[in-house]
């Protein structure tokens with residue numbers, strides 16, 4: 001039987017592993033760092049750190065031994081924070097089999113290098129691009145752990161690899177589509193976290209659906225500008241990994257990025273928000289890499305600029321709003 005190793009037992013790693021176990025076409029093992037989480041998954045079929053009281057598939061197993069998880073794995077699913085992937089994968093690569101497919105669940109851009117996660121995965125592991133895939137879309141982990149219906153895209157330059165991944169993920173409540181535009185899918189996922197921070201700030205400031213919809217729509221426009229400049233197909237951003245994920249994340253109180261922004265918008269200081277956040281809010285760090293990519297490609301990204309200024313340069317939400325609203329009047333453009 002196909003073996004899937006999910007490296008990371010946090011929110012999305014656990015929900016994804018459980019979803020693949022439910023799909024029934026593969027044997028699934030999760031690698032976690034904490035023995036209490038590993039023991040709880042094996043003995044009580046529960047991850048008390050992320051989804052207390054929620055029943056996981058009893059066939060799902062866990063191990064704290066990375067080599068054991070990776071042994072003879074056909075698919076190696078990477079579910080760690082974007083900024084730690086390079087370090088994590090460096091430790092794991094010697095145990096990854098010669099024909100394994102790497103699958104990134106991550107939505108971030110590496111600080112310093114501005115690399116997408118599939119690029120980091122290829123560079124560190126030596127696994128060729130044809131065997132590196134990305135899963136993205138409107139996938140709030142808790143809803144999927146609750147077995148609510150969802151869709152996603154499985155992206156790989158080599159379509160047969162995406163189809164293999166689709167086969168092991170398809171279930172009664174999860175409908176995966178395939179695409180070959182890895183650049184568009186990864187940029188869609190990384191930038192939506194930045195836009196979700198901005199939406200969260202607006203929500204925290206007490207604004208309603210007009211502000212939210214405006215940020216989502218203009219956020220999509222700047223995402224398309226960047227992604228197309230870097231080689232993506234425009235239509236990908238109108239799909240699940242672009243618009244779909246933006247709508248889900250920006251509309252949901254379950255989003256860690258939106259929640260982070262909301263706390264800042266409601267008056268907490270950045271330090272207080274950081275101290276109150278235990279899970280990964282990727283947009284906080286990735287916003288700097290996204291802005292750097294925009295500068296390199298000469299693309300204008302005003303919402304991203306405002307987010308970077310609020311997250312890293314002490315601009316207050318009120319100042320960011322004033323700066324955004326006083327921009328020069330212009331015709332509406334979607335993309336270019």
Ligand SMILES: NC(=O)C1=CN([C@@H]2O[C@H](COP(=O)(O)OP(=O)(O)OC[C@H]3O[C@@H](n4cnc5c(N)ncnc54)[C@H](O)[C@@H]3O)[C@@H](O)[C@H]2O)C=CC1
Pocket residue numbers: 008009010011012013032033079080081082084088105106107108139140141142278279280282
């Ligand atoms: N939670 C969600 O709803 C979704 C998350 N994602 C993406 O999946 C990726 C992982 O996110 P989550 O599972 O939600 O994050 P999380 O914060 O819930 O879990 C991160 C996991 O990585 C592990 N880890 C391994 N090495 C680490 C290190 N050096 N530092 C910190 N943690 C380390 C942690 O122990 C933990 O199990 C992110 O890129 C996120 O954007 C994508 C779709 C949905």
Ligand SMILES: O=C(CO)COP(=O)(O)O
Pocket residue numbers: 107137138139140141193196245248249254255256257258280281282
């Ligand atoms: O990517 C997500 C939903 O698709 C989850 O968003 P957060 O990381 O903001 O929780």
